[in-house]
Amino acid sequence: MNKKIVAVIFGGRSVEHDVSILTGLQFLDALDSNRFTGLPIYIDPLGQWWTGSALKKRSLYPVENGQSADLTAVNLDLNAVNMAQPQLLSRSKKLLGEKIDTIPFDIMVPAIHGSNGEDGTLQGLLEFARIPYTGCRLLGAAVTMDKAFTKQTARAADINVLDDLLIDRPIEGVFLDEKNVAKMLKEAMPNSSFPYIVKPVNLGSSVGVSRAGDMDEMIAALLAVFRLDNQAIIEPFVDNLSEYNIAVRMGEDGKAETSAIEQPEREADLLDFKGKYLAGSKAGSPKLDAPSEGMVSLNRVINPDGMTVAQETFIRTTAAKIFDMLALAGSVRIDFLCDSKSGEVWFNEVNTIPGSFAYFLWQDAPNPMSFVELTSHMIDEGFRLSKARLGSTGAAAGGATIFQAG
């Protein structure tokens, strides 16, 4: 059998650049080698694309200005629409001008978390170039990147979510007015008071998320968000907070299937970026070929005992409903907040490209699936979804025939 070439793209211009490298390499390591060959594509923080088998070695990172002899700078060929296979192009200067080499592949796996990868931009580019890819389509990826819009959609479908207030970044030269913020808080959430939680609307992960205990902290938190994003979302801080996460994928019968439920363990008030992704690795420790495993090494309880049947049912049915409603695909992780004293559970957000593709949640799912099975599932689904997309014209359409005389 001819092995399909699976281009896994990771890194990227995102605050979650480093974690994305881990997710991408983990996916490559878990490909079914009887069916697929992996092709790593790394986007450095400046946006340059690189390929080369050296990328599979974790000891290569960080790549210093891409100046590794084993890497090749590449572009995506957007004109390969009518070719048999998508391809990358690499240009090199030769004695008699420029030489262009092509590197073919069959499908692309976006493994970039957050901006410019998980948010629909890459998906749009791939749709445009008719390149098969895995995971959510353009709409699902774009909608879920906007935390506020996702919550509005959920609210409209009668899913329990926290109240919120959206604040736009003030135009340059204008300062945040405390009184104005206080007034807006009162209007949007009349039953709440400090503390609040402040988050960027459009970033994944926990980057830029902080807790505001009073107005001073609120202004500081908003300023921190506005360094990263154009819009902030403020929600009441949930007392006795515990979080529940669940992964969802399309089952063989076409129905959304849910994974095991995890409860991240944490000591701090809030799981910040460091706590979430650097768990298990010491700063300054030697770079091994197997460093912290990112989301995998985070302390967590799988299928926690404290969860009631009603909570579990809410989490599973809500997760499946959101997956269907937004026509999601791949292995997405849906996060919930819970007040462990009152027992109330709220839908929080969707990660369409979660860390490690949340494979560890599938191992203990009601219908367990190994990581190798998961990568195969995502690739098969990606081919199917990309093939099913209509709306493009073929050769028969001619083109601009209205201008024909007669």
Add this chain to the structure above:
Amino acid sequence: MHRSDIGDPAGQPVFIWLHGWGQDHHALVPLAKLLKRFGRHVLFDLPGFGQTPMLHKGAGTADYADALAKHLKRQNLTLKGPVILIGHSFGCRVSVQMAARHPALVRAVIMIGGAGLKRDRSQMWNLRASSLIILGRLARLSDKILRTSFRQAYTHRFGSADYRNAGDMRDTFVSVVTENLIAEAAATNCPTLLLYGSEDSETPPEIGQKYAALIRNSQYVELEGFGHLDILSRGAHQLEAQIKPFLKEVL
């Protein structure tokens, strides 16, 4: 022997996990977790490693196998039938000895980067190795007669990291690395899965292919892109994908 259990304590079959040289049971935990639903998993610290005291000085892999067999019986781990041995590197030497010396206790063997057979070396390599042996003996002789300390310098310069760090286990180390388990492998009858990383420089695929030729009932699989140690961490999912169908065949 110190041990750590994973999976259903009443489950069947029983998997006995045997780690590599210089490691302890922790090295095998990620993979054992992936296979936990297949039965009961007992991960040992082998004698002289982790929290298990060493056997006598200079004990070889046959001694390890005999001690393990005795221990399994004493702990009632073979009560419901023979066990599945799953080893890495040095642990595979013990597995092969177990299968040859105590076949009634062993249902199947899974070897990951298994050691135990001599590699084909170039004449140049052999020449260098024998000169080094002579040099080492001369150093020791000189130390004895002339009270020099050449031997220490020799070890520092030419001894492998495992040899240098072996401490009280050095005699065992020497006896282990010089043995060649051809006869034991040929005597192995149980189903055996041989898994080797294509980039493994400690126990290269060549050793796995030799085992495959010697063990009648064996399957050999080479895993692209993995080395001797990272096959256990980032390679765990590929190992799982090979081991599951093997278990379905065997169980």
